[in-house]
Amino acid sequence: MAVALATPPVDWLALSPALVLLGASSVALLAAVLLPPARRRPVAATVTALAFAGALACASLLLDRSPRAEPVIAGAVVRDRFGALAAAIVAGAGLLSVGVSYGRRFRKHNAEYYGLLAASAAGMAFLVTADNLMAIFLGLEWLSIALYVLCALDVDLRGSLEAGLKYLIVGGFGSAFLLFGFALVYGATGELGLPAIAEAVSARGLEGDALLVAGLGMVLAGLGFKASAAPFHMWTPDVYEGAPTPVTGFMSAATKTVAVVLAMRLLATAFPAQAELWTWAVAGLVVASLAVGNLAALVQRNLKRMLAYSSVSHAGFLLMGVAANSALGAKALLYYLIPYSAMSIGAFAVVAARERELARPVTLDNVAGLGWERPLHGVALWAFMLGLAGMPLTGGFVGKFYVLSAVYNRGWIWLVIVGLAATAVSLYYYLGVVRAIYMQTPGELGIAPAGGSPPRDLALDAAILLCLAVTVASFFAVEPIIDLAGKASAALPL
């Protein structure tokens, strides 16, 4: 007997970025089986790159066509500019990551790599538009499972499997926290939709309800895991170090984007009544992340570990925008994510290039002289380091300035001071990289110079150049980007 399921009308455009990527993922996986081994990587990479470009176009279209936020597909997904801009950032990050990955040949699973990359990005594009707790959890698991495999994909690399396993276990913890938090919130309010939760809270006077607050706390912890904010960051250095470098770059940009965007949407939409509570909690995460990330990064010699801790500290800076709980904060967050993603992927891209050249982990010692050997990589890495440190002439400065302005307007001048103190500390290790690549020669450190020059990797160089362009252009052309971010953040009830 056929059971008729009532299917809600589907707004295909709202789902288009995720669908395009999912389609590419299927094609890449088919290519992994059907094509001869030599053709798999180019075909899968091309299809995935096209899909990322397509997703970027779809997201831009969505950005243009969604002036008002409207729930679609029975409220599971919201079609708004906030999600569309975040999806665009994810798609851009994915496109750059394909460029970074292309020169990397795995012993096997080359096509699967791109399939998984597209699949996880599809999950991200879905997650940033998700508007109810079930859809959020679905999106989160979707992207995470693909990433667990990506981290462990490089079977030749000893750390890779460890990274995958660690990420799986710790990520499982995070998901469990989140899911239990969702259950408690559902238990307290009887609602799954984010706006409906807020309505139920105000209608039934549940502002201080213990069940709800406990649920909120667990949700925050779960989001902290995903954003790698301290004290939920323990997995970050090991996973970032162990995972294949292009994957690390993608994670540091896209996963973090998704996590903080989700945090902003979830907290602002579902819990406006508890704002006093969660803004302070997020501020706590900010302070912890800034302290842990920056202090731990000071002593790292391995560049990937150093960048991992730097990404913990950036989780802190990005969450400042969330903690501000204001239109300016959301705007600042969305703006900051654009240069941050470019700088982060770019930095890992340079590391990836050096890694391929040396065939060993990249440390501060063996990047000595890189700036003179490889002018493009050197200048780009210099710009990325300055940008991550928040120095002018990069979008990192403007982003940092905006989030600090947002927390200042929230009345937290102490947090501004904390942020600036963290910046002062961070200069030591960011400039340490600049010092290594320009001011120390391999001979000075007693290390044999890298032998031979590797074949030029055009895709990688193009990705680095693009990251550099975004990093610098976002400093000069602030107005258009901030306008876009402003329109996007208007979709949230702030």
Next chain:
Amino acid sequence: MGQGAWITDGLVLLPLAGALLCWLSPLPRVAVGVVALALSLGEVALWAGALARVDFSQGLTVQLEERAEWFGDLGISYHVGLTGFSVWLVGLTAVAMAAGVGYALWAGRERARAYFGLMLFLTAATVGVFVAQDYLLFYVFWEAMLIPLYVLVGVWGGPDRLAATLKLVIYTMAGSLLMLAAIIVLGLQNGTFDMVESPPSSSVWLFLGFAAAFAVKAPLFPFHGWLPDAYRQAPPEVAGILSGIVSKAAAYGFLAIAILRFQGHTVRDVQEAVLALGAIGLVYGSLLAFRAPDARGVVAYSSLAQLGLITLGLFALNLAGFNGAVLQMVNHGLISTALFLLCGVVEQRAGSGHFSLLGGMARGRPALATLVMTTGVIALAVPGSTAFAGEFLILTGVFDQGYGWAIVGAGAMVLAAMYMLRLISAILHEGPRSAGATRGPDLRLGELGVLVPLLACLLVLSAWPAAVTSHTFGQTKETPALAKGGR
């Protein structure tokens, strides 16, 4: 926007474009240096054009200004313009940078494209500091100065350059970030970051935020920990620029922001404290300069002393003090650049700047002897020199705030004579203490071509110091208030 605004833009954009040209074009080593020198001289010419267009009777008003929205939602714009006193500092920058580039071309720096690009970038950033009329833009240029300096010292510096750059960056960034905090607070409170539109602030905390950045960069006692290493390890022309120009950015910041953009009573609340730091720096720097064992050490610590003196003039908070301070900024910028270049010349010949290895260098080197002597004598403010005019005005100004300050200042002039004469005689006159000091030729044409114009500027100013002092603040409605001490 305003008439002649292009010239202010040009002052920033010309060296910036030149920097990009040097980095991107595949020119050979000498050609890139020649291009950089030509652009630096073009910058001087452009400044001369600006000088002719500035209306000095409205010295405090921002002129030749250009304004374009940068990010409008927070009220931040690209707003540049010149005032009667900033135009002199722009000129100082253009002249000293041209000298630095010329010297570097002569000395033949390695990795020429990177080097000259950075020098031009530094020019753009420093000029930007002097022309910025928006707090955030000011901060951007301020930080942008540090980026090339970091690399210039760190790559082309002496053996201990890494430690020197680390100290330089940590000290200055600690100060700069406090300034950024002050800028954020000030700008968001006012709803605009524009310096001209913002009302004068009355917060002592904000004043201290700005003052921290300026005090470190100048440096004022006790924030000078980075100074000896940086000045000793940098290549001579970079050391000259650090002490000649970059420190003036700090002094300019004191005047243009910490004094003129704050309420008079706020500034007077902290006046005594800053005067005290200036006076201590003046005496302490002079004593250290007297005890320094090498030529660069003397010039470095004399720079600390001179910045203390300039600070005394600025915080006298009256027109005589301001005028004297501006003149002395220009003087010290030229003197310090020339002295560091002379140190470089001496070190190149003797192999070291240590006094125990120098001496007797006047023998057979009339040009070198004349230049060291003349510059040194101007530096110790012999009456008739432009430095004397500057110091005299500063002492007159600070006398109004209590004769004690003037006594300290006058005493320090004696100390200046002591350390400068010690420097001159240790290099030129005492018996040669090493074989190195007797080797090497007199000044070559390239070196003369750099040093003589600098000295000529000083001699012109000595003949006519009023060229600067009567063309700074002008007679606007604010000038009487300035003359009585702040707005």
